Amino acid sequence: MAGMAATGARRVLAPLALAQFICSFAGSNMNVMINDISEDLDTTVQGVQVAITIFLLVMAALMIPGGKLTDKWGRKRCLLAGLVVYGVGAVLSAVAPGLGVLILGNSILEGVGTALLIPPVYILTTLLFTDTASRARAFGAIMAMGGVGAAAGPLIGGLITSAISWRAAFVFQALVIVVIVVLSRKIDDPLPADPARPFDTVGAVLSAAGLVLLVMGILAIDNNGWLALGLLLGGALVLVGFFAWVRGREREGREALLSTALFRNRTSNLGLVTQNTQWLMLMGVSFTVAAYLQVVRGYDAVETGVIFTAATLGILASSLAAEKLARRHAQRTLIMVGFVMTIAGIAVLLALVAWTPGAWAFAPGLLLIGLGLGVMLTPSVNVVQSCFSEARQGEISGLSRSVSNLGSSLGTAIAGTILVSGLSKGAYAAAMAALAVIGLGGLIAAGLLPRGARPPAIEAGTTAPPGTPQR
Numbered sequence: 349m350a351g352m353a354a355t356g357a358r359r360v361l362a363p364l365a366l367a368q369f370i371c372s373f374a375g376s377n378m379n380v381m382i383n384d385i386s387e388d389l390d391t392t393v394q395g396v397q398v399a400i401t402i403f404l405l406v407m408a409a410l411m412i413p414g415g416k417l418t419d420k421w422g423r424k425r426c427l428l429a430g431l432v433v434y435g436v437g438a439v440l441s442a443v444a445p446g447l448g449v450l451i452l453g454n455s456i457l458e459g460v461g462t463a464l465l466i467p468p469v470y471i472l473t474t475l476l477f478t479d480t481a482s483r484a485r486a487f488g489a490i491m492a493m494g495g496v497g498a499a500a501g502p503l504i505g506g507l508i509t510s511a512i513s514w515r516a517a518f519v520f521q522a523l524v525i526v527v528i529v530v531l532s533r534k535i536d537d538p539l540p541a542d543p544a545r546p547f548d549t550v551g552a553v554l555s556a557a558g559l560v561l562l563v564m565g566i567l568a569i570d571n572n573g574w575l576a577l578g579l580l581l582g583g584a585l586v587l588v589g590f591f592a593w594v595r596g597r598e599r600e601g602r603e604a605l606l607s608t609a610l611f612r613n614r615t616s617n618l619g620l621v622t623q624n625t626q627w628l629m630l631m632g633v634s635f636t637v638a639a640y641l642q643v644v645r646g647y648d649a650v651e652t653g654v655i656f657t658a659a660t661l662g663i664l665a666s667s668l669a670a671e672k673l674a675r676r677h678a679q680r681t682l683i684m685v686g687f688v689m690t691i692a693g694i695a696v697l698l699a700l701v702a703w704t705p706g707a708w709a710f711a712p713g714l715l716l717i718g719l720g721l722g723v724m725l726t727p728s729v730n731v732v733q734s735c736f737s738e739a740r741q742g743e744i745s746g747l748s749r750s751v752s753n754l755g756s757s758l759g760t761a762i763a764g765t766i767l768v769s770g771l772s773k774g775a776y777a778a779a780m781a782a783l784a785v786i787g788l789g790g791l792i793a794a795g796l797l798p799r800g801a802r803p804p805a806i807e808a809g810t811t812a813p814p815g816t817p818q819r
Contacts, residue, residue, distance in 0.1 A: 359534045360472070360476060360532075360534055360535045360536075361473075361486055361489055361490075362531050363528045363531035363532045363534075363535065364469045364472060364473055364486075364490055364535075365489045365490045365492075365493040366493065366524060366527065366528045366531070367427070367431070367465055367466070367469050367528050368466070368469055368490045368491075368493050368494040368497070369493035369494060369496060369497040369524075370434075370497065370521055370524045370525065370528070371434075371462045371465070371466055371494075371497070372493070372494040372495070372496075372497030372498040372501065373497035373498075373500075373501045373504065373505075373521070374403075374454075374458060374462070374497075374501075374521060375403075375404075375497075375498065375501070375756070376497070376498045376501030376502055376505075376634070377501035377502060377504060377505025377506075377517060378396075378399075378400050378403075378454070378505070380502045380505050380506040380509065380652075380653070381396075381505055381509050381514040381517060382396045382397065384509055384513070384514045385450070385514050388513075388514065388515075389444065389445075389446055389447050389450065390446075391446070391447040395447050396447070396450075398451070399447065399450055399451045399454055399455045400455075401567055402451055402455035402456070402459070403454060403455040403458060403459045404459075404563055404567070404753070404757055405459075405560050405563055405564065406455060406456060406459025406460060406463065407459050407462050407463055407753055408556075408559040408560060408562070408563040408750065408753055408754070408757070409463075409555075409556035409557075409559055409560045410459070410460060410463035410464075410556065411463045411466070411467065411559075411746050411749045411750040411753060412552075412555050412556075412559075412605065412606060412743075412746040412747060412750055413463075413552040413555070413556065413605065413746070414426070414430075414463035414464045414466070414467050414746055415467035415471075415742045415743060415744075415745045415746020415747070415749070416547065416548075416552075416605055416606070416742050416743060416746060417464070417547070417742075418467055418468050418471055418741075418742040418745070419541075419542055419545055419742045420541065420542060420543060420545045420547055421541055421543075422537050422539075422540070422541030423468040423471050423472050423475075423537050423539070423742075424468070424472075424532070424535050424536075424537040425537075425541065426464050426465070426467070426468045427464075427465050427468040427469070427472070427532060427535070428529065428532060429464055429465075430460075430461045430462065430463070430464030430465025430466070430468070431461065431465055431525050431528055431529050431532070432461075432529070433457055433458075433460050433461035433464060434457065434458050434460075434461025434462060434465065434521075434525055435461070435521075435522050435525035435526065435529075436453075436457055436461075437452075437453040437454060437456070437457025437458035437459075437460075437461060438453065438454075438458060438518045438519075438521040438522040438525060439453070439518070439519075439522050440452060440453030440457065441453035441454040441458070441515075441518040442515045442516075442518035442519050442522065443515070453518075454518075466749050467742065467745040467746050467749060468745075469490065470490075470729065470733060470741075470745040470748065470749070471741040471742060471745045472535065472537075472538075473486045473487060473490060473733075474733040474734070474741055474745075475538045475539065475738060475741065476538060481671050481674055481675050482671070483730055483734070484670045484671045484673070484674030484675075484726060484727070484730060485670060485671030485674075487670065487726045487729050487730050488667045488668055488669070488670025488671060488726045489667070489668065489670075491667045491670070491722070491725040491726045491729065492663060492664050492667030492668050492670075492722065494725075495630070495660070495663035495664065495667060495718070495721060495722060495725065496660055496663060496664055498630065498631070498634070500653070500656070500657070500660045502638065502652060502653045502656065503650065503652075503653025503654060503656060503657065503660075504517075504520075504653070505517050505653075506648075506650040506652070506653045507650060507653070508520060510650055539738060545603070546602070546603050547605075548594075548597065548603065548604050548605035550593060551590060551593055551594055551597070551604055551605030551606065552605055554586060554587075554589055554590035554593055555587070555590050555605060555606065557583075557586050558583050558584075558586035558587035558589075558590055559583070559587075559750060559754075560583070561579050561580070561582045561583030561586060562579075562580060562583035562584070562587070562754065563583075563753075563754065563757050564579045564583075565577070565578075565579030565580035565581075565582075565583055566580070566754070566757045566758050566761040567757060567760075567761055569761045569762070569764070569765045591608065594606060594607075594608055595608055605743075606743055606746075606747065607740065607743060609740075610736070610740065610743060610744055610747060613735050613736070615731060615735050615797060615798055616731070616732050616735040616736070616744070618731075618793050618794070618796050618797050619728055619731035619732040619735070619797070620732055620747070620748065620751045621789075621790065621793040622683055622687075622724065622728045622731075622790050622793050622794050623728045623729065623732065623748060623751055623752050623755065624751045624752065624754060624755035624758075625687075625755060625786060625787065625789060625790030625793070626686075626721060626724060626725055626728060626752075626755070626790065627752045627753075627755035627756045627759065628755040628756070628758050628759035628762070628783070628786060629690055629717075629721070629759060629783050629786065629787055629790075630721055630756070630759065631755070631756040631757075631759035631760050632759030632760065632762055632763045632779070632783045632786075633659075633694070633717060633759075633780070633783060634656070634659075635759065635760045635763045635764065636763045636767070636776060636779045636780055636783070637655075637656070637697075637710070637714070638652055638656070639763075639767060639776070640776045641655060641710075644776070645707075647707075651707075655707055655710050655711075655714070656714065658710065658711040658712075658714040658715040658718065659714040659715065659717055659718035659721075660718060661715065661718060662714070662715045662716065662717065662718020662719040662720075662721070662722060663718040663719075663721055663722040663725075664718075664722065665718075665719065665722065666718070666719045666720075666721075666722030666723045667722040667725065667726060670726040670727075673723065674726075674727070674730075678799065679727035679730060679731055679797075680727075680794060680795075680797040680798070680799060682723055682724060682726075682727045683723075683724040683727050683728055683731070683794040683797065684724075684791060684794045684795060685720075685723055685724070686720045686721065686722075686723035686724025686725075686727075687720065687724060687787055687788075687790050687791035687794055688720070688791065689716055689717075689719055689720030689723060690716075690717050690720030690721055690724075690787055691720075691784050691787045691788065691791070692716060692720070693713045693714070693715070693716030693717035693718075693719075693720055694713065694717065694780050694781075694783060694784040694787070695713075695784065696712050696713040696716055697710065697712075697713025697714065697717070697780065698713070698777055698780055698781070699713075700712060700713060701713070702777070724794075729748065731797065732744060732748050733745065733748070759783070762779070762782060762783070762786075763779045763782075763783070766778050766779040766782060767779055
């Protein structure tokens with residue numbers, strides 16, 4: 349489809365990037381408010397952690413159905429609906445008198461809102477920016493804001509909590525949502541909604557149940573190995589049932605929640621692996637370093653956030669350079685370079701921290717990790733989204749975000765499991781080393797991406813969107 353005018357495209361980029369920022373911010377800033385919330389609401393730290401867990405489960409359950417609903421309701425309508433639901437959840441969280449209302453606002457409503465608004469962000473970006481450079485610039489800005497939200501969330505949340513209260517952090521989220529809604533008026537949905545399009549309710553329930561069980565299993569790894577194994581196996585079995593259901597509907601000629609054709613594209617599959625690994629490393633490193641700074645070094649939330657500024661600046665700098673990088677280098681090359689830089693950053697971090705007591709020792713490694721992640725986050729998303737025609741953007745966007753969310757959960761779980769394994773101080777180095785080894789797997793997947801061929805369309809008679817980047 350022909351892209352919109354460059355000026356109009358730039359106008360819609362701001363709300364899309366801000367939407368990704370606030371969702372990433374919400375996923376990371378709660379970690380530094382746990383003690384304040386538990387004291388204010390007269391609950392336990394475990395109770396607040398339950399609220400965070402439920403938020404992750406709701407997102408995991410609804411991201412794929414949320415992506416599919418964009419075809420039925422329209423991308424802009426889903427975006428606005430998600431923003432409104434999220435905003436109501438943020439306001440409810442800010443005035444919560446107890447844990448139950450906080451769970452309703454933060455865990456349920458913000459989780460549902462995120463699942464509704466995030467897929468349209470990626471679909472609209474793919475449809476509105478149709479050439480390699482402009483799409484790279486757009487995804488670069490969005491991924492930069494997402495990375496900044498995730499990396500700077502603890503700092504921003506810590507500053508707001510220290511200066512005002514934890515409730516003000518939710519007011520901040522609500523205010524950002526209002527700004528996004530106002531800016532979103534300039535967005536024109538490039539495809540008409542199709543209200544008559546059928547929705548696979550059984551498939552939605554099966555996919556949600558399977559993903560919830562998987563995420564619960566991942567989160568349980570560092571507490572109860574047998575329970576985690578049972579949940580992971582249960583989730584895998586439910587997802588097998590989901591794919592059997594989908595294939596049955598496809599054989600009958602009926603529309604399914606997620607087409608099995610999505611998994612027959614080798615380039616997309618490899619791109620999804622790199623996405624999962626990138627978010628696993630980002631959240632794993634963030635969790636491990638934050639725990640080390642607070643538990644071993646004794647830094648508070650604000651001091652920890654300041655140290656993480658190096659990673660934030662790295663992600664921001666390299667993500668915003670995405671357009672220039674895309675003009676000069678193949679996306680496969682950028683993804684591979686990103687993994688190499690991130691793994692090297694982990695090595696530098698381990699070496700300097702082991703031999704230097706000062707806080708500055710964290711800066712070079714975190715900066716290199718941030719630069720590496722920023723270099724590869726954008727091309728990985730572009731690789732996957734560009735593999736499919738306009739008709740499949742809703743499905744692949746929901747699947748892509750689910751895979752990334754699973755990576756985030758897995759990164760935290762792997763790091764947490766190693767940290768409680770009884771290795772004492774050496775556990776932090778072991779966790780970082782494990783993340784580097786996993787990064788090597790992502791590097792291998794990136795190396796298997798096609799060197800220069802345009803990704804094939806996944807269905808006969810369809811083509812990839814105009815401007816599909818060469819790799």
